[in-house]
Amino acid sequence: MTNEIPQYNADELKKLLQAGDVQVIDVRTPEEYAEGHIPNVPLRPMQEVADWMSELDPQKSYVFVCRSGNRSQRVAEFLRANGFEHVANYSGGMLVWDGEIE
Numbered sequence: 001m002t003n004e005i006p007q008y009n010a011d012e013l014k015k016l017l018q019a020g021d022v023q024v025i026d027v028r029t030p031e032e033y034a035e036g037h038i039p040n041v042p043l044r045p046m047q048e049v050a051d052w053m054s055e056l057d058p059q060k061s062y063v064f065v066c067r068s069g070n071r072s073q074r075v076a077e078f079l080r081a082n083g084f085e086h087v088a089n090y091s092g093g094m095l096v097w098d099g100e101i102e
Contacts, residue, residue, distance in 0.1 A: 005076045006088040008063060013090050014099055017041075022061040022086075027075045028094070032067060036094070036101040046071045049078060061086035068093040 016022050027046040044052045064072035069091040076087040
């Protein structure tokens, strides 16, 4: 297992969402999420990761999203360090998302 966290761009994330191959999780604040988020992507705030990580299956694949890609990268790194092998980051975050939002 490499320690480098995979990075996805908007087109790659759209394909993953369509295929349903991964669970995408938004790690922004509730206020940011309310301003607009990717449809069917749940909110799990970064500051509460220690609380919600037990709800995740370490065998499944996850991609994390935030405003710019920094917080989601840190969440992916934290989970990798805690036994989650299949984690990735949406680089650029919602700032560069050009897909549907709700």
